Amino acid sequence: MAKIEQMLRLKFIEDFLRSRGNRGASYEEILEYLTDKYTQKDIPADQLKFTKRTFLRDKAAIAEVLHTDIIYRRATNTYAIDSDLEDDMQEQVFDNLLLVEAYRELKGKKNIMIFEQRKSRGLQWLHGLVHAITHHKIITLQYTKFWEGIPYKKTLQPFALKEFNNRWYLLAQERNDDSGFLKTFGLDRISMLNISTSSFKPKDHDVEQHFKHSFGIISTLDQSPSQIILSFDAEQGQYIKTLPLHHSQEILVDDEDELRIKLTLVPTYDFEREVLSHGNRVKIIAPEDFRDHMKAEVTAMLGSFS
Structure with a gap:
């Protein structure tokens, strides 16, 4: 079998x-x-x-x-x-x-399972990266940033792989960087990968701690999280219950009018985009400074349409 x-x-x-x-x-x-x-x-x-x-x-x-x-x-x-x-x-x-x-x-039949057409690529690198991570091998890759369009050669010490929004990211440290800071590299922006025979001594990275208070791929290590309270209308709340925004999500109110939740995280750029994606079906209850910041974001968006 x-x-x-x-x-x-x-x-x-x-x-x-x-x-x-x-x-x-x-x-x-x-x-x-x-x-x-x-x-x-x-x-x-x-x-x-x-x-x-x-x-x-x-x-x-x-x-x-x-x-x-x-x-x-x-x-x-x-x-x-x-x-x-x-x-x-x-x-x-x-x-x-x-x-x-x-x-x-499906046996070749179409229009039965309709897959997301915007899925990111780069999964061909997964096998090699897993090997490099588990065997502590130094890697060299060609990496192109979206906003520059020029491939750069990077020599890295790889530590982990992370998924977010249908994209896979490599968490790695620059070879000569002793800061302990992990950078993220989208697999879909890698154009060449070479796994060296040279090994490195891995540092004691608790990768999960880097993202414990994160939403997305921005590390929030050593940053203090905030308690974010959001209120969704009852219908949208059903989706939030079945697919929580964050592992820290706690339900404060769940009735016929609203779902109110508390999240303990650092409100990074990724999280801000997530909140905005819910439009007028979400209200920011607390903290006040985050609510004011998001009001300014919405105001700027409206100004761009005028």
Whole structure:
């Protein structure tokens, strides 16, 4: 069985057991569920080849790959999820895997899955950059800034990759820069990448701390966050609840008139653009200086139309 189908089977088993909650499921019920899945995909049931031994191997793989433990209850002869530990990165990877599987099922048919046409490119560099980051290799690349249009040669120490608004960014430090400051480089603006055989000694960067109080790709390390309070109309609030603006989001009011939330972050340029994108469906309640700053932004925008 191809690797992608093996990974999907693991995800199907995990999802099924999560849906069963504390009840769990027997091996026979898991087999029946997987058989139905294969039938839906027009795959002959005899290709499943899902034996008890296969399931036990899958059970171990789920613990290793998905960080989810499955326990066996002898009294009921059932299996159940032992931990609710969630790994956002693992979930996103497997969400993309499910997207690939859905795309495969199209079998050339058009106008069924309509993808975003503005997606940024540069993903061809991902594999090499992951290798360089995990092996602490110095890299050289050609990088073109949007506002200059001239490619520059950069020699960098790569530390991490970050996604924002359908773009991937490399977080790296200039080779001779001892400040500890991480710069961001959009993968879609890289035109050449060379991975050196030379290694560097990585500094103790807690990359997540660089962006703990950020919205987007602007590092806010060593900056004090503000408590931003926003009020959305009730309809727009439904979207904000299902796709929170920031991991710090707290709901203060949720009724038929509004959704009021509190965010703890540094209001960078990226965040300002996000607030403006909601138009008159959002009100800035606090802090006052941020509200005044955004009023000035809107006033300037209106002036540009006159």
